[in-house]
Amino acid sequence: MSEAKSQLPENLELLRVLTTGAAAEFCGFSAGGWSRLHREGKTPPAIKLSARKYGWRVRDLVAWQDSLTAQHAA
Numbered sequence: 001m002s003e004a005k006s007q008l009p010e011n012l013e014l015l016r017v018l019t020t021g022a023a024a025e026f027c028g029f030s031a032g033g034w035s036r037l038h039r040e041g042k043t044p045p046a047i048k049l050s051a052r053k054y055g056w057r058v059r060d061l062v063a064w065q066d067s068l069t070a071q072h073a074a
Contacts (some may be wrong), residue, residue: 014059
């Protein structure tokens with residue numbers, strides 16, 4: 001983790017927007033697998049950054065992962 005990133009307050013870190021590749025890595029998927037899940041509507045809502053580029057807020061990814069964990073535990 002970079003020093004600048006580690007110095008951000010946690011509430012700001014959760015608002016960080018990750019690119020497709022970074023979101024995929026954060027959630028443990030390949031970029032292609034993440035893109036497929038996104039097309040199938042199985043990822044958290046994306047933010048459209050440009051005509052062909054999407055991003056995801058860290059807080060949405062964390063909440064999504066928590067909900068998947070809760071579903072598997074039930």
